Amino acid sequence: ELLYQRGRPPRATYVFKHALIQDAAYASLLRSTRQQIHLRIAQLFEVGFPEILETQPEVVAYHYAEAGRAEQAISYWNRAGQRALQYSANLEAIGHLRQGVALLPVIPDTPTRTQQELELQMALGPALMATQGFAAPDVAQTYDRARDLCRRVGDTPQLFPVLHGLWRFYVN
Numbered sequence: 001e002l003l004y005q006r007g008r009p010p011r012a013t014y015v016f017k018h019a020l021i022q023d024a025a026y027a028s029l030l031r032s033t034r035q036q037i038h039l040r041i042a043q044l045f046e047v048g049f050p051e052i053l054e055t056q057p058e059v060v061a062y063h064y065a066e067a068g069r070a071e072q073a074i075s076y077w078n079r080a081g082q083r084a085l086q087y088s089a090n091l092e093a094i095g096h097l098r099q100g101v102a103l104l105p106v107i108p109d110t111p112t113r114t115q116q117e118l119e120l121q122m123a124l125g126p127a128l129m130a131t132q133g134f135a136a137p138d139v140a141q142t143y144d145r146a147r148d149l150c151r152r153v154g155d156t157p158q159l160f161p162v163l164h165g166l167w168r169f170y171v172n
Contacts, residue, residue: 001017002016002017002021002025003015003016003017004016004017034066035066035067035068036067038063038064038066038067039063039064039067039068039069041063042060042063042064042067042069042072045059045060045063046060053079056080057076057077057079057080057083058076058077058080058096060076061073061074061075061076061077061079061080061096061099061100064076065077065099065103070103070104070106070107071107073099073100073103074100074103074104074107074116074120075116077096077097077099077100077103077120078096078097078100078116078119078120078123080093080096081093081094081096081097081100081120081123081124081127082123084096084127085123085126085127088130090127090130090131091127091131093123093124093127094124094127094128094131097120097123097124097127098124100116100120101117101120101121101124104116104117104120111153114149114152114153115153117145117149118146118149118150118153118156118158121142121143121145121146121149122146122158122161122162124142125139125142125143125146125162125165126165128142129165129168133172134168134169134171134172135169135172139165139169140166140169142165143162143165143166143169144166146158146162146165147159147162147163147166150162
């Protein structure tokens, strides 16, 4: 009686009787085993549950991050942030996007990584403006970083929205 089943298989979900039991079971696994399990879960979501990819990309992002697959996790954190922005869930969007930004140092510094970071920063800017105001220091830092990334990328259509965000910051 350590787990409770909710619903019927194959749609059943299982919940630990107590959070401490869950923590103890998780901590008893080797790190490599935990990573393999998280990877299998993320891949299972991608293959068998496309609705989860659409409605809860943050779940897939979490499992890829815990599996040590930063590139896939960043992509899903970006999706989760974009989805949250669509629903004006700005605080959630900021959390998801910052999770993606936090994983960036783990992957090699390539043009793809630069583009991924630019996308994250560009999504983060409007969410920060909505929650902290146009003149918040975080807004300036985000758009300054995005401008630097635009310079690294070269000729990019994303430069105009970045400069517009900086203009809004300085006007306020």
